[in-house]
Amino acid sequence: MTLSYDLYWSFRSPYSYMVTPRLRVLERDHDVACQVRLVYPLAVRTPEFFDTRDPLWLSYFMTDVFREAAFLGLPFRWPRPDPVQREPDGRYPAEQPYIHRLTHLGVAAAQRGRGLAFLEEVSRTIWGGEVDDWHQGDHLARASERAGLDYDELSAAVDAEPDRHRAVVEENQVAQRKAGHYGVPLMVFGAEPFFGQDRFDQMVWRMQAQGLAARI
Template sequence: MLTYDLYWSFRSPYSYFIASRLRALEEAFEVRCNVRPVFPIAVRTPEFFEGRDPLWFSYFMADIRREAEFLGLPMRWPRPDPVYRAPDGSYPAEQPLIHRLTYLGVAAAERGRGLPFLDEVSRVIWSGEITDWHEGDHVRRATERAGLDHDELVAAADSDSERYRAIIEESQAAQRAGGHYGVPMMVFDGEPFFGQDRFDQLKWRMEQKGLKRRTPA
């Protein structure tokens, strides 16, 4: 069984773009994804955005719209944004939405349903089909579609948040050691593949290492 590490953020549209492909890959082939959710750059290193050329943001927005169209995926910037930005442009240390989401992602991974959870929840956040995705039962239903008990997952994230934060910090250190700081990043056999547009190269490398289709049940 081939394995790889996935570094992934709930605030990254590019992470949303690749989730369904990675999920389908694991369902069809003998490969296991070690899901390692991380906090987004805006939370880890908010100074990353300081001094950026204005063209960086305008190109980014144009690119994610084009890429969503190319992949045939619905997309709208989340309402609300999983990361809260203050009126003065700063990112407060307290980030209840993205912290909770990331803890839940770690908990889902521990229960062997990491990829389905990332895929289902990111669709709720990024598809544009739901406004106020954080209210009501939207995340609950996504969690259940991923094959998980929502109440049990939330209870685990709330009662053991310090342990989950430590796991996320370990993943963030491992991500940099793996070769990049951005998401999504896959590390297979010691080789980093940064970006959702590296999916085909990742699969190509796996095929070189003996990737096999799963035997139908």
């Protein structure tokens, strides 16, 4: 029996980037299906969330993301440019062309059955530290090709129906909270939420209890 889980994921989340290679290996080696559900980052959904954080939250976060990437053996650098634009005074503008487009492209990729592959290839391009100006040139097109997708076709689909793709994201965000958390990456298996890339092993443990089988 194929096991399935929902994955709530954001292109602005370094931890989403970090968990994705393990999720792809899990799906490659086991009879598991991932239902990719893209969401906007908290900086876009609820930017006031960060106004109430203790100053130590950010300093610890910046220490931890680099340490965790090194621990996992993943290349890592803060994106250039950041997928979420920010004003000099620290405010997040309502218009966010980078993250909105990335998220809608992810929705389109998921609808074509290549969501997880697209997330891995594009997030590596953005977060892996080898690409400056990932939003220009053919960087996203090449990442899409590696994921088995045609970037021009994805872009055309998003351009043709922006409201529909936005509505899918908003539906995902409602479902995410109903599932038990607001952050990413959030994996939901058997109605049980597993928040954070460091809960991957616990989710697999639960799957094993439910008969997780290797692919033949």
